[in-house]
Amino acid sequence: MSFLITPHKKAILTAPEIARIVVRISHEILEKNKGSKNIALVGIRTGGVFLANRIHEKIQEIDAVSVPLGELDITFYRDDIGLNNKVPVIQKTSIPSDLTGLAVVLVDDVLFTGRTVRAAMDGLIDFCRPKQIQLAVLIDRGHRELPIRADFVGKNLPTARNEQVEVLWKETDFEDQVFVIHDGEEAR
């Protein structure tokens, strides 16, 4: 038996908090890679692209260097095409000419099952042979289905499986914000 409760949203991060996280992750990326010389950023469509742009700007502020920046659509590499009649709309991929030999930081907004990251790594390797692939995410909400872990985490957020994490970006939604949404049905 389950009790229905009305769906509700809980605010997790506000715009200034997200801005502080971007500053910290940018510094962590520079620290781990000993500067901005051998790194590149690749955002995973769509939310990861916005976060990658923010980190790119911040690294430019800190180090006065514009590191290579790319966007990756992972649809080609998904493992659920045709399952549940799913055919997601594909968007553009653009990867800077050659990332071979660089440490590529994949950037995504939410790390959940890890399947997106697996697909992104496969996609990236079809373009080039990076020296290393690292992972930066705004939210790590747990529930991994693959042996994947992030190198840079904005916020660890324990969630229930039936909850949704919604990340809004000012490019599309007025303001940077993160919410957790309960889908209305309480865990049994």
Next chain:
Amino acid sequence: MRLSQKDLLALSDLQKEEIALILSTAATFKEVLDRDIKKVPTLRGKTIVNLFFEPSTRTRTSFELAAKRLSADCINITAATSSTTKGESLLDTARNIEAMQADIIILRHPSSGTPALLARSLKSAIINAGDGTHEHPSQGLLDLFTIQEKKGTLAGLKVVIVGDILHSRVARSDIYGLKKMGAEVTIVGPPTMIPPYTDQWKVATSYNLDQAVVGADVIILLRLQRERQGKGFFPTLREYARLYGLNASRLKKANNDALIMHPGPINRGVEISSDVADGLSSVILDQVKNGVAVRMAILYLLSGHANE
């Protein structure tokens, strides 16, 4: 957004939004074709069968390449090597192919309507790769894609389609697609090769190519399909070439940036002169390159229906 039907039989069946979805999906697949590794794992494990009862190089190779670029398994069956030569019916052949768990069957057949027959009878997705004188939707879509890529839009363009409209399935797909996307279409040809039922298409008709090309943005030439024609449609090939062949002096009357298109194979010196076919306005080989991307998009979008 997804396609509403499990099959792709005709552009006359598609909504404008569905055509736009196929074209935008094709643009993303075109990027894959420019990579060093021109292959993605999207359709791995899917089986695609090319079932061709008429000769073809471009369409069959293009579908096969599209399937392979998406990592699907692709098998080719042609009429000469199939058991239809032993008297098996088309439907029985197709049912056997389906029993081998083909997800998508691509059919070319000399009789109009055969893909629709298979689509009704089978669960596999059916793609019409040209049926008789009915439609050739993947060619129509790649023509739309090429025009949109070069011109930025389809709406408001003046498109002239020249030649054997009566027998051309490419012309029918082009007309339905172009009209749905808002282009203006004029069909030109000898009166014997303009079908009597053009009213429903809402296109302009002309028997004079010199007048029709004035101000054209796109000129689509059709192959004279001598295998489908009886005798008596026009007196001689020479006369046809003189009246309805596109040459450099006629091309000058069109807009400066007009595109010249042809579904291939071209008859040089008949519907198109060699200097025009190989000239700067010609996008005939771009059509072939885009064909692979458009067919990848079709296979991808239909694969979502494969398990229903």
